[in-house]
Amino acid sequence: MSDILAVTDHRRGDLREVSFETITAGRELADTTGGDLHLAVINGDVESFAESVNRDGVDVIHTVEHGDDFNHNVYTQALEQLSTDIDPKYVVAPHSVNGLDYAPAVAQRLDYPLITDAIGFDAADSLTVTRELYNGKTEAGVSVAEDNAFLTIRPGEWEPAEGDGSATIDAFDAAIDEADVGSTVTGFEEVGSGDVDISEADVLVSVGRGIEDEDNLDLIFDLADALDATVSSSRPIVDNGWLPQDRQVGQSGKSVTPEVYLAIGISGAVQHVAGMKSAETIIAVNNDPSAPIYDLADYGIVDDLFDVVPALTEEFQ
């Protein structure tokens, strides 16, 4: 009872990178518990996925062939049955949107405590997981008082597993109860794109909730004009309908890699950072010195944006 079960993630026919990170996290856990690392590959083209995730450190890959697309009911049933078979000490899955759609159900059925969005762990004696609390302003150690646990890991925190593996591949014969499959994926839609492509811009002036009011966006557009830059934003600006969806930077928006990313009134939530952390130079204007954006910024001004932005615009006029 010291094996680890890790779950892979794929979407519309492609494995997602976080699958390989989950393998690494799973291997780390297996190394401390002294057990085997099992992988679950569910839905889609499981044979080719199994080949791709057969990396160094993986002991067994269980495939469950059932339909083309991700289906949370199938995942939940298959993972519950697999866990009953393998009796893993820990189950680990990506903290992805699909992860959020099955992990809590599987943990509930197995009666494993669920700790989500882990950024680190220590499994030497009992399990203690590191995760953020209070909007990324603090980091907490969370200890688990049970022998078992279900973990979801934050994408981008573990290195992707590499090297060819020699895992046994097992077609797991899950008994999927169709009467208990109450959700059906009928298609996909992509967010429409407008005339501005923020992912092409060299300089982005990006605005967040700190701007407070739609009318104040003028300040941002004036600055962008003065700098010959493009305006992008964090999510709340788009949620409010102040800018179109294709201006949103982040996990559910666009990934950008400009030379300069000027984050104005943006706290730097993990889902935002996912889309801009690869910018060459990151500059933050935020009056909260504890805002997580400062963990990643190269330069910053801890001050009121309503003072800084007009002064900066003036410099370029």
Next chain:
Amino acid sequence: MKILVTVSEVAEADDEFEIDGLSIDDRYLTYDLNEWDDYAIEEAVQISESRDDVEVVTVTIGPERAEETIRQGLAKGADRAVRVWDDSIEGSDLLDSNTKGELLAAVAEEEEPDLILAGVQSGDMAFASTGVALASTLGYEWGAVVNNLELDGDMANVHRELEGGVEELTEVELPAVLTIQTGINEPRYASLRGIRQAQSKPLDVKAPEDLGVELGESVLSLTSLEEPETESNVELFEGGAEDSAGQLANLLREKGVDA
């Protein structure tokens, strides 16, 4: 039709704060309605406004302090509220989602809603798991991270917001729990009339034992809480807005940013 909305109160830390042992000192915390739940309440209230005979009930696991937040939901149009609390909950650092699911499911079993709306996550603890745990406990169907919802008979047609601007179109059988993503609607501000009416709307308080739930020892506990060490060496420009803007302008020119 009955819609149950799970509503959490979240704590936000001030710009400057101090950690006292395993918690942020209460002086530096501001409590408010969870952003995601604001959208969930709005979605439920809009459904109730577009159909006859829809009752919207909110449920919160929280201390007495949370009643201010709960009244916000009532002021925005929920019909009544349930609050679950007792000392055994108070004593736990961190409620895990199986426990929250069990408590909320006990309320749902009394209410028998057709639809349950939760938020994708709570802003402070951000487990992003309570809604789906609740669905699983109840044996309801579910959908996580929903940014579009149409009810169609005994089905909900939803869009699940995936990463990178892709939405999954999914049919979900009712009864179901959907976790609501920000941006799905425009949450209203409570009107003065709404705020007044909220004072007289029913708010029931229940202990876990009233709901037939016996809580065991908490399975999760905090072992540490700290401000993360910054990995980057941010260079701060100082000396007031004008001066620092001037220094930043020089940097930008060096980087070749110029109109």
